[in-house]
Amino acid sequence: MRNEVIRWGRGGVAALVLVGLVVAPWVVDDYTTAILARTLALALVGVSVALLTGVAGMPTLGQTAPYAAGAYACAVLGSRISDVGVVQVAVAAGAGAALAALTVPLVVHARGVIVLMITLAVGELVVTVLGRWRSVTGGTDGLAGIPAVRPFWGLPVLATDQARYLYTLVVAATLVGAVLLLLRTRAGLLLRAGRDDETRLRASGHRVPLLVSGAHVAAGAIAGAAGSLLVVAQQYISPADFGFDTSALLLLGVVIGGTASVGGALVGAALVIAARDWLFGVLPGHAPLVLGALFVATVYLLPSGVDRARLRPRPTDVPPVHPDRPAVREHAGAAPELRT
Amino acid sequence: MTPLLDARDVQVRYGSLAALAGVDLSIHDGQRHALIGPNGAGKTTLLNVIAGATRPQRGTVVFGGRDVGRLGPAARARRGINRIHQRPAVFSTLTATENVVVAALPRVIPQRRWRPGGRRRAAQHRAGPLLEQMGLADVASVPAGHLAHGQRRQLEIAMALAGRPRLLLLDEPAAGLSATEVGRLVELLRALPRAVAVLLVEHRLDLVYALADTVTVLRDGQRLAAGTPDEIRTSPLVRQAYADGVA
Ligand SMILES: Nc1ncnc2c1ncn2[C@@H]1O[C@H](COP(=O)(O)OP(=O)(O)OP(=O)(O)O)[C@@H](O)[C@H]1O
Ligand SMILES: [Mg+2]
Numbered sequence: 001m002r003n004e005v006i007r008w009g010r011g012g013v014a015a016l017v018l019v020g021l022v023v024a025p026w027v028v029d030d031y032t033t034a035i036l037a038r039t040l041a042l043a044l045v046g047v048s049v050a051l052l053t054g055v056a057g058m059p060t061l062g063q064t065a066p067y068a069a070g071a072y073a074c075a076v077l078g079s080r081i082s083d084v085g086v087v088q089v090a091v092a093a094g095a096g097a098a099l100a101a102l103t104v105p106l107v108v109h110a111r112g113v114i115v116l117m118i119t120l121a122v123g124e125l126v127v128t129v130l131g132r133w134r135s136v137t138g139g140t141d142g143l144a145g146i147p148a149v150r151p152f153w154g155l156p157v158l159a160t161d162q163a164r165y166l167y168t169l170v171v172a173a174t175l176v177g178a179v180l181l182l183l184r185t186r187a188g189l190l191l192r193a194g195r196d197d198e199t200r201l202r203a204s205g206h207r208v209p210l211l212v213s214g215a216h217v218a219a220g221a222i223a224g225a226a227g228s229l230l231v232v233a234q235q236y237i238s239p240a241d242f243g244f245d246t247s248a249l250l251l252l253g254v255v256i257g258g259t260a261s262v263g264g265a266l267v268g269a270a271l272v273i274a275a276r277d278w279l280f281g282v283l284p285g286h287a288p289l290v291l292g293a294l295f296v297a298t299v300y301l302l303p304s305g306v307d308r309a310r311l312r313p314r315p316t317d318v319p320p321v322h323p324d325r326p327a328v329r330e331h332a333g334a335a336p337e338l339r340t
Numbered sequence: 341m342t343p344l345l346d347a348r349d350v351q352v353r354y355g356s357l358a359a360l361a362g363v364d365l366s367i368h369d370g371q372r373h374a375l376i377g378p379n380g381a382g383k384t385t386l387l388n389v390i391a392g393a394t395r396p397q398r399g400t401v402v403f404g405g406r407d408v409g410r411l412g413p414a415a416r417a418r419r420g421i422n423r424i425h426q427r428p429a430v431f432s433t434l435t436a437t438e439n440v441v442v443a444a445l446p447r448v449i450p451q452r453r454w455r456p457g458g459r460r461r462a463a464q465h466r467a468g469p470l471l472e473q474m475g476l477a478d479v480a481s482v483p484a485g486h487l488a489h490g491q492r493r494q495l496e497i498a499m500a501l502a503g504r505p506r507l508l509l510l511d512e513p514a515a516g517l518s519a520t521e522v523g524r525l526v527e528l529l530r531a532l533p534r535a536v537a538v539l540l541v542e543h544r545l546d547l548v549y550a551l552a553d554t555v556t557v558l559r560d561g562q563r564l565a566a567g568t569p570d571e572i573r574t575s576p577l578v579r580q581a582y583a584d585g586v587a
Contacts, residue, residue, distance in 0.1 A: 203393070
């Protein structure tokens with residue numbers, strides 16, 4: 001009953017937010033609209049972070065790597081070959097997935113903090129490569145003047161900020177919907193099971209490395225697709241868009257939003273990005289400090305995030321049983337029987 | 341007749357401690373084999389070696405006529421070695437039903453392969469009756485983390501059975517269960533098809549004698565004795581081992 005109410009409540013909030021997002025470009029100015037479009041792209045990367053961190057239980061700091069791969073693939077494609085949106089999204093997703101697949105061998109057997117360090121290193125490596133590989137990426141100057149996108153063959157190019165914003169909204173909403181559907185399938189169930197107890201998953205006969213690889217590649221594809229949205233939103237990209245601060249902010253947003261929920265991750269990532277942009281204006285130079293403090297407060301006060309903070313009761317207490325040393329009580333009755 | 345499982349000369353060392361010092365164990369199809377011994381005898385370690393969770397330093401494990409020594413736990417589970425852990429291992433945020441569905445998935449055959457969700461539906465079909473059998477039907481949609489200790493253990497048994505085992509490894513399945521639950525467990529194990537062989541680690545000897553047709557006694561990582569329940573019950577060696585182990 002209570003769960004029903006919560007479900008309906010959440011559905012209502014989601015619907016309101018969606019309506020707000022659709023009407024936003026007619027309410028705010030062009031500049032804000034463009035910022036909103038960029039925030040949508042980042043929120044979509046946040047969803048890919050949530051998929052790994054929350055759903056699969058593998059915190060990551062490296063989703064900026066496939067995000068960058070997708071963005072640059074889209075920018076090069078958009079400048080030289082095709083301005084068709086669906087092609088750009090598909091190619092960007094493919095580039096993100098390919099980059100993730102390349103790094104899978106590094107992370108498939110590692111867990112926890114090690115993964116954070118490896119993914120962080122991969123993200124930084126990608127930024128370095130972007131800065132050096134001038135012929136393709138334009139180096140630290142980045143790529144500018146990327147032509148506007150047309151969503152589909154035969155449609156006009158999107159010449160206004162409003163139109164480009166609505167394009168990013170439609171693509172982001174479609175991909176979030178796809179992720180939500182994915183989570184309802186067998187794969188989603190197995191990812192959640194793996195987060196709970198990987199050893200048990202293996203003992204039941206599941207190929208955990210395959211599952212982990214699949215999750216990384218899928219998250220890479222989503223981040224890559226988000227990269228193509230950034231290109232549409234800014235029409236300009238540079239390595240600075242994909243730095244460590246972005247990864248850290250996204251992880252922060254996902255943790256604040258509730259790692260296990262895609263909706264929470266979206267809201268959390270969007271809020272954190274908005275907070276950064278706002279703080280950047282009012283407290284120049286101090287934004288990272290404030291966000292860092294926020295992060296520490298979040299992790300300590302709300303271990304399961306805003307979304308779940310009050311909804312999930314604690315599991316019933318387990319009698320303390322050491323894995324290999326069960327309570328002596330259970331054994332006491334056994335031996336005397338033999339002696340009789 | 342070649343045994344279903346044949347473990348030979350299994351040795352596992354932790355530093356200077358020999359948890360298993362060259363143990364042989366074979367289990368035939370349909371056998372009900374109990375493994376007993378005092379705390380620290382190496383029972384759980386032997387189960388881990390059979391299930392592929394622990395690599396022995398020496399020794400071989402042959403299952404179904406094939407050397408499975410190089411296979412990990414997942415591959416062995418797919419070949420039919422299923423287990424429950426000494427400390428119940430379940431997926432705590434998944435409901436009881438979802439737990440059993442996950443456990444059933446690797447070995448279900450969907451009715452129509454090409455229909456999306458077919459495997460999941462087939463697994464779902466297996467889950468219902470198993471939960472019913474374990475007395476968990478009422479809590480089928482409760483997250484496993486919210487279940488009581490005894491219920492979690494029963495859930496893990498349902499999960500092990502959902503994997504269609506040829507060899508079921510049970511590490512102290514009765515620990516922490518109420519009298520009613522133990523009764524249900526004994527009934528369930530008795531009713532298992534003969535095609536399923538069972539290796540039961542249990543400290544409650546009444547259960548061992550009620551269920552097993554063969555008993556192996558371990559102590560200090562070595563096989564002390566093996567035989568029928570009657571032989572073991574009357575063996576002075578075994579009594580001595582238990583008396584020492586408990587003292
Ligand atoms: N991972 C490990 N690291 C170090 N020592 C271990 C490890 N696992 C088991 N041992 C030791 O190996 C010996 C055998 O342990 P095992 O768990 O197999 O005993 P057991 O017969 O199952 O005992 P119990 O009845 O208490 O469950 C014990 O002395 C134990 O402390
Ligand atoms: Mg044990």
